[in-house]
Each structure stands twice: as C-alpha cells, then as structure tokens.
Amino acid sequence: MTERLAMYIDTSKCMACRGCQVACKQWNDRQGYVPGVRETHNVGTYENPLKLDPQTWTRIKFIEYDDGERFQWLFMKEGCMHCTNAACADVCPTGALKYGPYGIITFERELCNGCGYCSQFCPFHIPQLEVINRLTGEAKSSKCVFCQDRTTNGLKPACVKTCPAGALDWGDRDEMIAKAEARVEVLKNERGFPKANVYGKTQLGGLGRIYVLTAPPEVYGLPADPKYPAISTLWQKIVQPVGQAVFGATILGLVAAFFVARRNVHMEEVE
Amino acid sequence: MSVRLKGTDSAIMIRWIPKYTTVERFLHWVHTASFIPLALTGFVLFAPWLEPLAQGAAGVTIRLIHRIAAVFFGGVPIIYAILQPRRMVLNLKEFLTFSQYDLLWLKGAFPYYVLGRHEEMPPQPRFNTGERLTAIVLVLGTLIFGLTGLPMWFLKGVMPVWLFQLAVIIHDLMFIITFAMFMVHFYLAVVHPMMWQSLVSMRYGVVSESYARAHHAMWYYGEKRAKEMWEQHRREAGH
Numbered sequence: 066m067t068e069r070l071a072m073y074i075d076t077s078k079c080m081a082c083r084g085c086q087v088a089c090k091q092w093n094d095r096q097g098y099v100p101g102v103r104e105t106h107n108v109g110t111y112e113n114p115l116k117l118d119p120q121t122w123t124r125i126k127f128i129e130y131d132d133g134e135r136f137q138w139l140f141m142k143e144g145c146m147h148c149t150n151a152a153c154a155d156v157c158p159t160g161a162l163k164y165g166p167y168g169i170i171t172f173e174r175e176l177c178n179g180c181g182y183c184s185q186f187c188p189f190h191i192p193q194l195e196v197i198n199r200l201t202g203e204a205k206s207s208k209c210v211f212c213q214d215r216t217t218n219g220l221k222p223a224c225v226k227t228c229p230a231g232a233l234d235w236g237d238r239d240e241m242i243a244k245a246e247a248r249v250e251v252l253k254n255e256r257g258f259p260k261a262n263v264y265g266k267t268q269l270g271g272l273g274r275i276y277v278l279t280a281p282p283e284v285y286g287l288p289a290d291p292k293y294p295a296i297s298t299l300w301q302k303i304v305q306p307v308g309q310a311v312f313g314a315t316i317l318g319l320v321a322a323f324f325v326a327r328r329n330v331h332m333e334e335v336e
Numbered sequence: 337m338s339v340r341l342k343g344t345d346s347a348i349m350i351r352w353i354p355k356y357t358t359v360e361r362f363l364h365w366v367h368t369a370s371f372i373p374l375a376l377t378g379f380v381l382f383a384p385w386l387e388p389l390a391q392g393a394a395g396v397t398i399r400l401i402h403r404i405a406a407v408f409f410g411g412v413p414i415i416y417a418i419l420q421p422r423r424m425v426l427n428l429k430e431f432l433t434f435s436q437y438d439l440l441w442l443k444g445a446f447p448y449y450v451l452g453r454h455e456e457m458p459p460q461p462r463f464n465t466g467e468r469l470t471a472i473v474l475v476l477g478t479l480i481f482g483l484t485g486l487p488m489w490f491l492k493g494v495m496p497v498w499l500f501q502l503a504v505i506i507h508d509l510m511f512i513i514t515f516a517m518f519m520v521h522f523y524l525a526v527v528h529p530m531m532w533q534s535l536v537s538m539r540y541g542v543v544s545e546s547y548a549r550a551h552h553a554m555w556y557y558g559e560k561r562a563k564e565m566w567e568q569h570r571r572e573a574g575h
C-alpha cells in the first residue's frame with residue numbers, strides 16, 4: 066500500500082494562539098485583515114473568524130463546554146479532513162479536486178469551474194465557495210490541501226511547522242494514530258479526562274486528520290459517525306452510467322429503426 | 337397551392353390546413369434553440385469523460401451558456417401564456433384528453449413507424465398519443481427543471497445541502513428522460529421518411545389536407561365521423 070500521511074491534532078495541547086491560521090494564510094497566500102474588505106468585529110467571543118471562508122482554510126473553533134462536573138474551554142483546529150471516501154472529489158466534474166498522493170485530497174484552482182458541488186456534498190461542510198458572480202455562476206472553490214506543494218516535497222504543512230504548543234504533528238498515518246492513542250491513555254489515566262478519545266481513525270474510511278479530543282466529538286461539532294452522502298453514490302454510480310446507457314440505447318435503437326423503416330416504407334403511399 | 341412536379345408539366349393541388357399559430361412556431365424554435373444547448377452543456381457536467389470541457393474557463397463558459405439558455409427555455413411558456421393564453425389552455429386540454437384509441441395507437445405504433453403498416457393506426461385528434469405523452473412529460477419536465485435548476489442557481493449555500501443534493505439528482509433524472517425523448521422526437525420529426533410534413537408544419541404552420549386526413553382524422557373529420565370511418569374500415573378488413 067502506498068504511504069498515507071496524516072495530521073495529528075492534539076486539542077488538549079492547543080492554546081488557541083492561532084499561529085496555524087496565520088501560517089496557513091501566509092504560505093497559501095490567503096488574505097487576512099484587509100481594511101474595508103475583511104475586517105473583524107468583537108461579537109463577544111475570541112473566536113476569529115467565526116467560520117471558514119475562501120480565505121481561511123483552517124481556524125480554531127472555540128467551544129465552551131460544561132459536562133456537569135466542570136467547565137472546559139475547548140479549542141479545535143478546523144479544516145479539510147482529507148477523507149478516504151471523499152464525496153467532494155467524487156462529485157467534482159472537473160477533476161480540480163482529486164485523490165492525490167499520500168491520501169491528500171488535492172485541489173487545482175485553475176481547473177475549478179465554480180459549480181460548487183463539493184461545498185454541497187462534503188459531510189463536514191468544509192469546501193468554501195468563493196462566489197465571484199452569482200448570476201453568471203462564476204466562482205472558485207477552496208479548502209485546506211495539507212499544503213500539497215510542501216507535503217509532496219517532504220515538508221510539513223505550514224500550520225504544523227509553526228505550532229508552538231506541540232499540538233500538531235505530521236507523518237505516517239499509522240504512527241499518528243499510535244501517537245494519538247498513547248496520548249488519549251495519558252489524558253484518561255493521568256490528566257483526569259475520562260472522556261478523551263481519538264477521532265478520525267475510522268470515519269469515512271479513515272480521515273487524514275487524527276484528533277485527540279477531551280470531550281465527545283459532537284461537543285466539537287464533529288459528527289461521531291459522519292455519513293458519505295447517499296445521493297453522491299446514487300448519482301455517480303447509478304444515474305451517470307444508466308443515463309449514458311439510456312442515451313446510447315436510444316441512438317442505436319433509432320438508427321436501427323431508421324434502416325428497417327427505410328426498407329419497409331413505400332414513399333408513394335406516404336401522405 | 338399548386339406544386340409543379342419536377343421535369344413535367346403536370347401540377348398537383350395541395351390544400352393546406354393551418355395547424356399552428358405564428359407565435360407557436362416561433363416559440364417552438366426558441367424552445368429547440370434553448371433545449372439543445374441546455375442538454376449539451378448539462379451533458380458536459382454530467383458525463384465524466386467530458387471532464388476536459390468542464391475544466392477552468394471552458395467550464396465557466398459552459399455553465400454560463402446553460403444559464404443563458406435556461407432563461408429562454410423558461411421564457412417560452414411564460415411568453416406563450418401572455419400572448420396566447422387561450423391557445424395554451426386549448427393545447428393543454430388536448431394533451432390531457434385520452435381515449436381507448438390511444439391504446440390502439442400504442443399497439444399500432446411499432447408496426448406503423450418501423451414497418452410502415454398504415455392500416456394499423458386508429459384515428460387521432462390534432463395531437464396523436466405519442467405527441468400528447470411527449471407534451472405532458474415536457475410540461476412537467478419544464479416545471480421540474482425550473483424548480484430544481486433555479487434553486488441550484490440562486491440558493492446554493494442558502495438552502496440545506498440535502499435539498500441541493502436532491503435537486504441535482506432530480507435535475508439529472510429529468511435530463512435523462514427529456515433528452516432521450518428529444519432524440520425520438522427529433523428522429524420522428526426530422527429523420528423519419530413518413531413524417532416529412534411535421535417540419536413543414538413547424539416552418540409554415542400548415543399541414544396538407546391529405547396528411548391531416550391520414551394522421552389526424554379526428555381533427556379533420558371530427559370525432560364522430562372519424563370513429564365511424566374507423567369502425568367501417570375495421571369491418572371491411574374483416575376484424
């Protein structure tokens with residue numbers, strides 16, 4: 066099997082400095098603060114920005130969680146999961162989104178035609194459509210590509226490289242899983258986080274992000290058992306081939322009917 | 337109108353009967369000229385092997401053409417309803433009128449269109465069974481294309497994703513049904529040797545008296561007379 070790389074994300078170590086957000090923007094040439102265009106306002110949370118957008122491929126989500134025994138302020142790095150079964154790549158009609166090397170779902174912006182199917186089929190609602198013109202439909206998709214230009218050249222993603230807390234790591238997926246499982250044991254047994262768990266090992270065939278969580282996934286807005294969209298399967302595996310077969314059969318049938326009819330029809334009788 | 341036969345002095349008289357209004361013919365061609373680009377541009381997104389055409393700037397253009405054509409496609413029924421509402425209602429009513437002769441038509445259609453057996457065909461009103469079924473599918477199809485296409489266009493990211501997904505798949509199913517139907521329609525209207533007058537009628541709005549008599553007897557003779565003639569024809573044929 067070809068090597069699969071993954072990102073290790075230990076939410077228990079994250080201190081929400083958001084250096085990863087900044088490093089991501091810097092490396093991938095995304096906009097940060099642009100006076101008059103991209104400004105942020107205090108709405109009563111440190112979370113910033115409040116959601117992913119075409120210029121923000123990763124961000125730290127702030128969650129206030131009270132499990133009845135104590136209060137936790139949780140920080141979770143959000144971004145593309147790089148699923149093994151990636152609906153976005155399956156529905157992409159252009160090949161802009163692809164199953165790339167090391168299990169990375171790569172994105173080639175020049176190939177994207179802006180249809181936005183990826184944004185509508187991702188079970189995690191990750192791809193962000195940059196709508197340039199709603200009327201003409203001109204748009205571009207965007208999402209975290211695990212710094213495909215770095216990682217395919219043996220470097221770590223920019224966010225991992227910059228993380229000062231040691232919350233992030235990058236490497237062989239099995240190693241990242243082993244590291245996460247070991248960390249969860251420590252959190253459970255030594256640090257008083259009985260609900261600590263690993264997320265990403267099995268979901269959607271295995272994710273490219275391996276999370277260490279200290280609370281159940283739902284608390285972070287992560288579906289415990291995300292589902293590959295059934296309509297994507299129906300569409301790609303059944304409707305597309307059947308549709309083309311119907312067209313082919315219709316054309317063949319009509320060509321055959323034409324030759325038979327030409328032999329049988331006597332034009333002098335035709336009104 | 338008299339037509340001089342090629343290379344001879346003889347002329348034949350053809351009496352032409354109006355079948356379609358000018359508006360109807362004009363809108364039919366607008367419909368055609370928008371449906372074909374819609375189907376072809378849609379096919380580019382639909383068929384994985386056409387991926388190169390869907391990419392980048394080409395794909396943006398393909399999607400733009402789809403939208404421009406959609407405006408015309410959706411405009412057809414609206415303009416028709418505004419300009420000739422009574423004709424529209426009349427046609428819709430005729431589309432929805434079926435009788436026991438339609439079963440006979442369906443039975444006779446294959447021998448007739450493929451094997452050229454004229455005697456099998458029961459009398460038909462202004463639109464035959466196949467035409468009426470086609471029309472009904474297209475009327476419903478237009479509604480469904482609009483009801484799925486417009487939200488995909490304007491409400492992406494606003495409506496829930498499951499609704500968008502449903503819209504795509506329904507849009508695709510409608511595409512498969514109507515595009516296959518269009519091929520048959522095209523074959524019968526343009527390619528089929530016996531149906532040469534359908535193109536004439538769509539160009540000039542008229543059909544010849546003899547064509548009307550043979551293909552749309554219930555329209556030409558009236559329902560009662562056409563049925564009597566059919567019964568008599570069947571008795572004589574020994575049925």
Ligand code: HEM
Pocket residue numbers: 158180202371374375377378379381382399400402406407409410478481482484485486488489504507508510511514515
């Ligand atoms: C009311 C008219 C219609 C509207 C508003 C409409 C709109 C759309 C939109 C918005 C899309 C999504 C792609 C994009 O965002 O550019 C689409 C895709 C598509 N449309 Fe239409 N459309 C209409 C009629 C038709 C017709 C008449 C056909 C074919 C007979 C058709 C076939 C398709 C196909 C095959 C796709 C691609 C779906 C896929 O990716 O598999 N559409 N249409």
